[in-house]
Amino acid sequence: MSLVRSLGYLLIGGGCLASWLALAGALVPPLDALASFLPVFGAAILAGLPFAWRQRRWTIIAALLGLVPVALRLVPELVRDVPMARSGTTQVRVLTHNVWQRDDSPADTAQAILDARPDVVTLQEVDGSFRPMLAALRQHFVHGTACPPGCDLAIFSRWPIVDSDYFLKDGAGRKFGPPMLWARIAGPDRRPFTVMTLHYPRPTSRGQAVRRRAVAQALARTDRGSLIVAGDMNLTPWAAAMNAQDRALAPLTRMTRALSSWPRAFPFLPIDQLYAGPDWGLVAASQLPATGSDHRPLLVTLGRR
Numbered sequence: 012m013s014l015v016r017s018l019g020y021l022l023i024g025g026g027c028l029a030s031w032l033a034l035a036g037a038l039v040p041p042l043d044a045l046a047s048f049l050p051v052f053g054a055a056i057l058a059g060l061p062f063a064w065r066q067r068r069w070t071i072i073a074a075l076l077g078l079v080p081v082a083l084r085l086v087p088e089l090v091r092d093v094p095m096a097r098s099g100t101t102q103v104r105v106l107t108h109n110v111w112q113r114d115d116s117p118a119d120t121a122q123a124i125l126d127a128r129p130d131v132v133t134l135q136e137v138d139g140s141f142r143p144m145l146a147a148l149r150q151h152f153v154h155g156t157a158c159p160p161g162c163d164l165a166i167f168s169r170w171p172i173v174d175s176d177y178f179l180k181d182g183a184g185r186k187f188g189p190p191m192l193w194a195r196i197a198g199p200d201r202r203p204f205t206v207m208t209l210h211y212p213r214p215t216s217r218g219q220a221v222r223r224r225a226v227a228q229a230l231a232r233t234d235r236g237s238l239i240v241a242g243d244m245n246l247t248p249w250a251a252a253m254n255a256q257d258r259a260l261a262p263l264t265r266m267t268r269a270l271s272s273w274p275r276a277f278p279f280l281p282i283d284q285l286y287a288g289p290d291w292g293l294v295a296a297s298q299l300p301a302t303g304s305d306h307r308p309l310l311v312t313l314g315r316r
Contacts, residue, residue, distance in 0.1 A: 019062025023070065026056035027077030034080035037251035044214045046084060047247040047280055053081035088248040088269050096292030096314025101200040104129045106299075107208065107241035107285055108308035112139025112163075116303030121147050123302045127310050131168050131196065133208035133241045136304075138163040156194050164192040164208050164242075171197045179229055188229025189222060200315070204237035204290070211245045214252065219245065223252065227259035235263055239313070241285040243306065248281055262289045266311055267296055275301040285311045292316040 029045060030052040036043025056077045063070045096102070106129035114120055121144040124132060132152065137145060145165060149155050152167035156175040166175070174195040178186035193207040209226065212219045230240070240263065246253045248269055257265055263286040271278040278298065283306060285296075294312040301307055 015062050019059040022055045022059025023073050026052040030077050030080040043251050046250040049081050049084050049249045084249040094292045096294045100315035102312055102314045104312050105131045106308055106310050107133045109135040109243040109306040110141040111304035112136050114141045114303040117141045117144045120302035125151055131206055134165040135210040135243045136163050137165045166194045168196050173197050189225040207240045209242040213245050223256055235288045237290040238288040244284045245282050266293045270296055272307045272309055275305055275307055278307050283309050287313055
């Protein structure tokens with residue numbers, strides 16, 4: 012057997028095994044982290060086809076077998092229905108960006124945020140090298156949130172922020188739920204809306220599942236009609252955990268459909284997400300050019316429905 016043909020068998024066999032293990036993550040949560048790489052496994056299988064083509068029949072069977080889990084997870088995301096905004100309604104441009112604790116050019120990152128001309132900005136990992144830039148952003152965005160020690164989140168708005176906190180509050184003003192920075196913003200149409208930002212642990216951490224459940228339970232106690240939730244969720248749409256979160260956060264809809272944001276040099280993992288309540292529809296969503304962060308910023312334009 013030639014070395015080239017062996018490489019083809021290795022790519023197809025390895026990709027097939029990895030893709031089925033990733034699919035098993037729905038039953039065995041530790042394996043769900045593999046699901047983030049399902050597109051890579053699919054590409055490996057396809058790349059191995061030319062090298063193993065001599066055994067055409069078995070090669071095709073093995074490749075199709077390996078591509079089944081890839082299709083089962085990718086296709087539903089690509090064809091998923093996302094509500095669209097009505098034309099002529101008020102629009103809100105929301106930029107979300109994990110600016111990274113080790114941002115290697117924080118001033119350029121801040122300028123990239125300003126150049127995108129967002130109405131609302133949600134940032135994560137602002138407690139590192141980017142922190143001095145928060146004051147610079149405040150010169151351009153008159154309204155911003157305060158965050159207690161240990162918080163690595165920030166929200167800026169070009170419209171007035173009428174209330175904000177690091178925890179949700181009930182009707183009596185009592186705080187509840189996990190830490191999530193939020194701001195109640197008075198929009199230009201005199202209809203206020205709430206923006207929240209959060210940052211999940213990595214999917215290999217047991218703490219992420221705990222945090223996801225806590226967030227869903229907390230949001231279920233709030234008015235989610237005009238709510239917007241954005242941040243680094245360290246989850247891809249191919250993961251069973253993301254599908255579970257989509258269901259748990261309903262009636263919020265995830266407006267970021269397969270929109271990759273990490274790593275900055277060659278983004279192939281869609282781990283930054285934005286959800287919006289039923290009052291909102293999607294106008295546009297895009298990945299912005301790289302900054303000094305290891306993530307790419309995302310810009311999502313929403314409109315009233």
